[in-house]
Amino acid sequence: MDSQALTIELDDEQFEAVLGDNLLSSLLSQGADVRYGCRAGACGACRLYDASNCESILSCQTTVASSMSLTQQTLAESSTFSVLSNVSLNDDSIELVLLGPSDDSFGDRVFVSLPFKETGEEANFEHAHFYECMALNPAGAPLKLVLQKAELNEKDWLRALALSAEDQVAVQLSTGVRKGRLLFEMDIADAPVVVISSPGNTMFESYWREALLDFTPNFVGHFTLFDNTDLTLSLADDALIAFLQEALTSSGGTSLQLIYHGQSVSAKDWAMLLRPLRVHLNQLHFVR
Numbered sequence: 244m245d246s247q248a249l250t251i252e253l254d255d256e257q258f259e260a261v262l263g264d265n266l267l268s269s270l271l272s273q274g275a276d277v278r279y280g281c282r283a284g285a286c287g288a289c290r291l292y293d294a295s296n297c298e299s300i301l302s303c304q305t306t307v308a309s310s311m312s313l314t315q316q317t318l319a320e321s322s323t324f325s326v327l328s329n330v331s332l333n334d335d336s337i338e339l340v341l342l343g344p345s346d347d348s349f350g351d352r353v354f355v356s357l358p359f360k361e362t363g364e365e366a367n368f369e370h371a372h373f374y375e376c377m378a379l380n381p382a383g384a385p386l387k388l389v390l391q392k393a394e395l396n397e398k399d400w401l402r403a404l405a406l407s408a409e410d411q412v413a414v415q416l417s418t419g420v421r422k423g424r425l426l427f428e429m430d431i432a433d434a435p436v437v438v439i440s441s442p443g444n445t446m447f448e449s450y451w452r453e454a455l456l457d458f459t460p461n462f463v464g465h466f467t468l469f470d471n472t473d474l475t476l477s478l479a480d481d482a483l484i485a486f487l488q489e490a491l492t493s494s495g496g497t498s499l500q501l502i503y504h505g506q507s508v509s510a511k512d513w514a515m516l517l518r519p520l521r522v523h524l525n526q527l528h529f530v531r
């Protein structure tokens with residue numbers, strides 16, 4: 244086996260890899276801060292971009308064949324959007340509706356930055372941090388996003404709370420990707436569907452319900468995984484199994500489709516849970 248040492252540059256950091264390594268495993272084993280989810284090529288969470296040719300790769304599906312220069316940043320252009328509304332959903336999350344030049348719709352990923360601003364001053368986005376969010380609006384409607392306290396630094400969370408109509412935020416839109424394809428690509432038209440969320444994604448339930456109504460009259464239900472650091476135990480919880488059994492019964496033998504909105508549970512763990520229920524992994528769709 245060739246043990247040639249290669250260099251992986253990821254944004255401003257350098258990592259080593261050996262020819263034939265799995266790229267994601269190699270980065271994680273060296274403490275790289277990279278996103279991932281299913282580790283099976285299904286959820287897209289581990290997408291990285293080749294800095295030399297701008298092509299995207301799924302790191303969990305990539306075998307290291309040469310040194311690489313990669314970035315986690317999507318190629319994006321930044322535009323200024325006006326706030327149409329800012330509604331508190333609970334103590335830890337707000338819904339923003341934004342007006343600007345976007346053709347993003349449900350499931351697309353956009354990046355939002357909050358302005359530094361003193362009273363009476365122009366919004367200033369210099370050095371501002373961009374937060375990744377999922378577009379929740381239907382096609383053609385103003386961009387709708389949820390910002391969560393847990394994902395923002397303290398100052399940005401206070402800035403987000405203070406936003407009011409006609410304030411401005413900066414939005415980076417992904418370029419070169421097909422927009423609004425998430426539900427089409429799951430191929431769930433008219434199928435019975437359940438959504439299973441990680442604890443941090445519970446507040447998206449009503450958005451899923453609304454978006455799925457356009458695709459299927461068979462939205463069977465929503466389940467939130469327990470906030471448990473032992474994900475295998477969390478998955479095996481009796482309440483989840485009972486929920487799935489009931490959903491399978493009510494879907495009457497038609498192939499039940501499962502959408503997992505989270506990143507922590509791997510495809511392997513899902514397969515262990517779903518096998519005894521006779522649910523195949525191709526009925527499970529990952530959304531980060």
Ligand code: FES
Nearest residue numbers: 280281282287303
């Ligand atoms: S596609 Fe790579 S982690 Fe899901």
